[in-house]
Amino acid sequence: MSSFMTIQAFSTMSGIPKSTLRFYEAKKLLMPIRNNESNYRMYSEEQVPLARLIASLRTANVAIRDIQLYVKADENTQKQMKQEWIKTIKENQKQLEMSLRYLESDLAEKDIYIFKRNAEKVIWFQAQSPPGKFSPALMFRREQLRQCNIPVENTYLRYLSGNRKLIQAEIGFGVPSRVNSRIPEAISEEMKEGLCIGLAFQDNFSTIEAAYRKLVQYCMEHDFTPAGSILEWYRGDQIDAADIVIPVIQMGENNEYKKKAAGRSD
Secondary structure, rough: OEEEEEEEHHHHHHHOOHHHHHHHOOOOOOOOOOOOOOOOOOEEHHHHHHHHHHHHHHHHHHHHHHHHHHHHHHHHHHHHHHHHHHHHHHHHHHHHHHHHHHHHHHOOOOEEEEEOOEEEEEEEEEEEEEEOOOOHHHHHHHHHHHHHOOOOOOOEEEEEEOOOOOEEEEEEEEEEOOOOOOOOOOOEEEOOOEEOOOOOOOOHHHHHHHHHHHHHHHHHHHHOOEEEOOOOEEEEEOOOOOEEEEEEEOOHHHHHHHHHHHHHHH
Protein backbone atom coordinates (compact mmCIF):
# COMPACT_ATOMS: atom_id res chain seq x y z
CA MET A 1 0.00 0.00 0.00
CA SER A 2 1.25 3.46 -0.92
CA SER A 3 2.41 5.69 1.91
CA PHE A 4 1.98 9.45 1.66
CA MET A 5 4.33 12.16 2.83
CA THR A 6 4.54 15.91 3.05
CA ILE A 7 6.42 17.99 0.50
CA GLN A 8 9.29 18.33 3.00
CA ALA A 9 9.59 14.56 3.43
CA PHE A 10 9.24 13.98 -0.32
CA SER A 11 11.93 16.59 -1.01
CA THR A 12 14.27 14.81 1.40
CA MET A 13 13.60 11.38 -0.12
CA SER A 14 13.84 12.49 -3.76
CA GLY A 15 16.65 15.05 -3.33
CA ILE A 16 14.61 17.66 -5.17
CA PRO A 17 14.07 21.12 -3.60
CA LYS A 18 10.56 22.03 -2.50
CA SER A 19 10.51 25.06 -4.82
CA THR A 20 11.25 22.76 -7.76
CA LEU A 21 8.47 20.37 -6.76
CA ARG A 22 6.04 23.31 -6.66
CA PHE A 23 7.23 24.29 -10.16
CA TYR A 24 6.61 20.74 -11.43
CA GLU A 25 3.10 20.96 -9.98
CA ALA A 26 2.47 24.29 -11.70
CA LYS A 27 3.53 22.70 -15.01
CA LYS A 28 1.35 19.64 -14.29
CA LEU A 29 4.32 17.30 -14.44
CA LEU A 30 4.11 15.93 -10.91
CA MET A 31 0.79 16.34 -9.13
CA PRO A 32 0.40 15.85 -5.37
CA ILE A 33 -2.90 15.17 -3.71
CA ARG A 34 -4.33 17.62 -1.17
CA ASN A 35 -5.06 16.63 2.39
CA ASN A 36 -8.78 17.16 2.96
CA GLU A 37 -8.32 18.71 6.39
CA SER A 38 -5.13 20.76 6.08
CA ASN A 39 -4.98 21.20 2.27
CA TYR A 40 -1.26 20.30 2.49
CA ARG A 41 0.46 18.76 -0.53
CA MET A 42 0.90 15.03 -0.10
CA TYR A 43 3.09 12.84 -2.27
CA SER A 44 3.30 9.07 -2.58
CA GLU A 45 6.50 7.06 -2.45
CA GLU A 46 5.70 5.72 -5.95
CA GLN A 47 6.13 9.26 -7.33
CA VAL A 48 9.82 9.42 -6.39
CA PRO A 49 11.10 7.71 -9.63
CA LEU A 50 8.98 10.06 -11.77
CA ALA A 51 10.21 13.10 -9.87
CA ARG A 52 13.83 12.04 -10.35
CA LEU A 53 13.23 11.37 -14.05
CA ILE A 54 11.78 14.85 -14.55
CA ALA A 55 14.69 16.41 -12.65
CA SER A 56 17.18 14.44 -14.77
CA LEU A 57 15.56 15.54 -18.03
CA ARG A 58 15.58 19.17 -16.89
CA THR A 59 19.29 18.84 -16.01
CA ALA A 60 19.81 17.62 -19.59
CA ASN A 61 18.09 20.85 -20.81
CA VAL A 62 15.01 19.06 -22.13
CA ALA A 63 12.19 21.56 -22.55
CA ILE A 64 9.21 21.44 -20.17
CA ARG A 65 6.79 20.92 -23.07
CA ASP A 66 8.82 17.91 -24.28
CA ILE A 67 8.84 16.40 -20.79
CA GLN A 68 5.06 16.86 -20.57
CA LEU A 69 4.69 14.89 -23.81
CA TYR A 70 7.27 12.31 -22.78
CA VAL A 71 5.67 11.28 -19.48
CA LYS A 72 2.33 10.70 -21.25
CA ALA A 73 3.77 8.89 -24.30
CA ASP A 74 3.98 5.16 -24.96
CA GLU A 75 7.31 3.32 -24.85
CA ASN A 76 8.03 3.53 -28.59
CA THR A 77 7.35 7.27 -28.69
CA GLN A 78 9.56 7.77 -25.64
CA LYS A 79 12.42 5.95 -27.40
CA GLN A 80 12.02 8.18 -30.47
CA MET A 81 11.97 11.31 -28.32
CA LYS A 82 15.13 10.24 -26.48
CA GLN A 83 16.93 9.67 -29.79
CA GLU A 84 16.03 13.20 -30.90
CA TRP A 85 17.27 14.64 -27.60
CA ILE A 86 20.53 12.70 -27.91
CA LYS A 87 21.03 14.03 -31.44
CA THR A 88 20.39 17.62 -30.33
CA ILE A 89 22.72 17.38 -27.34
CA LYS A 90 25.51 15.90 -29.49
CA GLU A 91 25.13 18.73 -32.00
CA ASN A 92 25.29 21.28 -29.20
CA GLN A 93 28.35 19.55 -27.79
CA LYS A 94 30.12 19.75 -31.14
CA GLN A 95 29.32 23.44 -31.41
CA LEU A 96 30.62 24.10 -27.90
CA GLU A 97 33.87 22.26 -28.70
CA MET A 98 34.33 24.35 -31.84
CA SER A 99 33.63 27.53 -29.88
CA LEU A 100 36.19 26.49 -27.27
CA ARG A 101 38.80 25.94 -29.97
CA TYR A 102 38.10 29.44 -31.28
CA LEU A 103 38.43 30.97 -27.80
CA GLU A 104 41.72 29.12 -27.29
CA SER A 105 43.09 30.60 -30.52
CA ASP A 106 44.76 34.00 -30.82
CA LEU A 107 41.96 36.48 -30.16
CA ALA A 108 44.27 39.28 -31.22
CA GLU A 109 42.77 38.60 -34.68
CA LYS A 110 39.75 40.77 -33.89
CA ASP A 111 38.41 40.66 -37.44
CA ILE A 112 38.08 36.83 -37.38
CA TYR A 113 35.02 35.29 -35.75
CA ILE A 114 33.02 32.05 -35.54
CA PHE A 115 29.29 31.80 -36.18
CA LYS A 116 26.49 29.40 -37.09
CA ARG A 117 25.16 30.01 -40.57
CA ASN A 118 21.46 29.35 -41.10
CA ALA A 119 20.20 27.18 -43.93
CA GLU A 120 19.36 29.26 -46.99
CA LYS A 121 18.18 28.87 -50.56
CA VAL A 122 20.72 30.43 -52.96
CA ILE A 123 20.42 31.14 -56.69
CA TRP A 124 23.82 31.00 -58.45
CA PHE A 125 25.10 32.44 -61.73
CA GLN A 126 28.41 31.86 -63.51
CA ALA A 127 30.63 34.95 -63.75
CA GLN A 128 34.17 35.99 -64.60
CA SER A 129 36.07 39.18 -63.85
CA PRO A 130 39.51 40.53 -62.91
CA PRO A 131 40.19 40.09 -59.17
CA GLY A 132 38.14 42.49 -57.04
CA LYS A 133 36.02 43.66 -59.99
CA PHE A 134 32.81 41.65 -59.61
CA SER A 135 30.60 44.58 -58.53
CA PRO A 136 29.04 45.16 -62.00
CA ALA A 137 28.13 41.47 -62.32
CA LEU A 138 26.64 41.43 -58.84
CA MET A 139 24.58 44.54 -59.52
CA PHE A 140 23.40 43.23 -62.91
CA ARG A 141 22.17 39.91 -61.51
CA ARG A 142 20.58 41.56 -58.50
CA GLU A 143 18.64 43.89 -60.78
CA GLN A 144 17.65 40.90 -62.92
CA LEU A 145 16.18 39.20 -59.86
CA ARG A 146 14.45 42.41 -58.80
CA GLN A 147 12.71 42.60 -62.18
CA CYS A 148 11.46 39.05 -61.58
CA ASN A 149 10.08 40.17 -58.19
CA ILE A 150 12.56 37.97 -56.33
CA PRO A 151 13.73 39.59 -53.06
CA VAL A 152 17.43 39.20 -52.24
CA GLU A 153 18.45 38.67 -48.61
CA ASN A 154 22.19 38.04 -49.01
CA THR A 155 24.74 38.08 -51.83
CA TYR A 156 27.66 35.66 -52.25
CA LEU A 157 30.69 35.16 -54.46
CA ARG A 158 32.22 31.68 -54.69
CA TYR A 159 35.67 31.33 -56.27
CA LEU A 160 36.09 28.52 -58.83
CA SER A 161 39.41 29.06 -60.60
CA GLY A 162 41.59 31.69 -62.24
CA ASN A 163 44.79 33.68 -61.99
CA ARG A 164 45.90 37.20 -61.13
CA LYS A 165 44.26 38.58 -64.28
CA LEU A 166 40.93 36.73 -64.55
CA ILE A 167 38.79 34.90 -62.00
CA GLN A 168 36.11 32.30 -62.74
CA ALA A 169 33.46 32.40 -60.00
CA GLU A 170 29.80 31.98 -59.12
CA ILE A 171 27.72 34.82 -57.76
CA GLY A 172 24.81 33.81 -55.58
CA PHE A 173 21.78 35.41 -54.01
CA GLY A 174 20.02 34.23 -50.88
CA VAL A 175 16.29 34.22 -51.52
CA PRO A 176 13.15 33.07 -49.65
CA SER A 177 12.72 29.30 -49.77
CA ARG A 178 9.42 29.57 -51.64
CA VAL A 179 11.04 31.32 -54.63
CA ASN A 180 11.43 29.53 -57.97
CA SER A 181 13.72 31.35 -60.39
CA ARG A 182 12.52 31.75 -63.97
CA ILE A 183 15.96 32.78 -65.24
CA PRO A 184 17.29 29.97 -67.49
CA GLU A 185 20.98 30.23 -66.51
CA ALA A 186 20.24 30.30 -62.76
CA ILE A 187 21.19 27.30 -60.60
CA SER A 188 19.35 26.78 -57.32
CA GLU A 189 21.04 25.31 -54.22
CA GLU A 190 19.93 24.65 -50.65
CA MET A 191 22.86 25.75 -48.51
CA LYS A 192 22.87 23.77 -45.27
CA GLU A 193 23.27 25.33 -41.85
CA GLY A 194 26.60 24.87 -40.15
CA LEU A 195 29.50 26.48 -38.33
CA CYS A 196 31.71 28.91 -40.21
CA ILE A 197 34.85 30.94 -39.62
CA GLY A 198 34.51 34.47 -40.94
CA LEU A 199 36.74 37.47 -41.56
CA ALA A 200 35.30 40.98 -41.84
CA PHE A 201 36.76 42.73 -44.91
CA GLN A 202 36.35 46.47 -45.48
CA ASP A 203 39.47 47.36 -47.47
CA ASN A 204 40.00 47.96 -51.17
CA PHE A 205 38.82 44.89 -53.08
CA SER A 206 42.06 44.81 -55.05
CA THR A 207 43.66 43.53 -51.83
CA ILE A 208 41.07 40.86 -51.02
CA GLU A 209 43.45 38.04 -51.98
CA ALA A 210 45.52 38.80 -48.87
CA ALA A 211 42.39 38.52 -46.71
CA TYR A 212 41.64 35.10 -48.24
CA ARG A 213 45.14 33.95 -47.36
CA LYS A 214 44.85 35.29 -43.82
CA LEU A 215 41.64 33.37 -43.16
CA VAL A 216 42.96 30.13 -44.70
CA GLN A 217 46.14 30.45 -42.64
CA TYR A 218 44.11 30.95 -39.46
CA CYS A 219 42.10 27.79 -40.14
CA MET A 220 45.26 25.79 -40.81
CA GLU A 221 47.01 27.02 -37.66
CA HIS A 222 44.04 26.15 -35.44
CA ASP A 223 43.03 22.85 -37.10
CA PHE A 224 39.69 23.94 -38.50
CA THR A 225 38.87 21.58 -41.39
CA PRO A 226 37.03 23.21 -44.33
CA ALA A 227 33.61 21.72 -45.09
CA GLY A 228 33.03 23.60 -48.36
CA SER A 229 34.15 26.38 -50.63
CA ILE A 230 35.33 29.76 -49.35
CA LEU A 231 32.75 32.51 -49.91
CA GLU A 232 32.49 36.26 -50.02
CA TRP A 233 29.32 37.23 -48.16
CA TYR A 234 27.71 40.62 -48.81
CA ARG A 235 25.05 41.32 -46.21
CA GLY A 236 21.75 42.80 -47.30
CA ASP A 237 21.80 45.16 -50.29
CA GLN A 238 25.31 46.60 -49.96
CA ILE A 239 28.36 45.44 -51.94
CA ASP A 240 30.95 47.80 -50.43
CA ALA A 241 32.07 45.46 -47.62
CA ALA A 242 32.19 41.69 -47.38
CA ASP A 243 32.75 38.89 -44.92
CA ILE A 244 35.01 36.13 -46.17
CA VAL A 245 33.60 32.85 -44.89
CA ILE A 246 34.80 29.25 -44.68
CA PRO A 247 32.36 26.50 -43.61
CA VAL A 248 34.16 24.19 -41.17
CA ILE A 249 33.59 20.65 -39.97
CA GLN A 250 32.37 20.29 -36.41
CA MET A 251 34.17 18.11 -33.91
CA GLY A 252 33.16 14.49 -34.39
CA GLU A 253 32.44 14.96 -38.10
CA ASN A 254 36.08 15.00 -39.13
CA ASN A 255 36.52 11.22 -39.17
CA GLU A 256 33.45 10.78 -41.35
CA TYR A 257 34.76 13.48 -43.70
CA LYS A 258 38.12 11.69 -43.97
CA LYS A 259 36.42 8.36 -44.70
CA LYS A 260 34.45 9.91 -47.56
CA ALA A 261 37.59 11.57 -48.91
CA ALA A 262 39.48 8.28 -48.74
CA GLY A 263 36.64 6.52 -50.55
CA ARG A 264 36.80 9.02 -53.40
CA SER A 265 40.53 8.50 -53.79
CA ASP A 266 40.31 4.66 -54.05
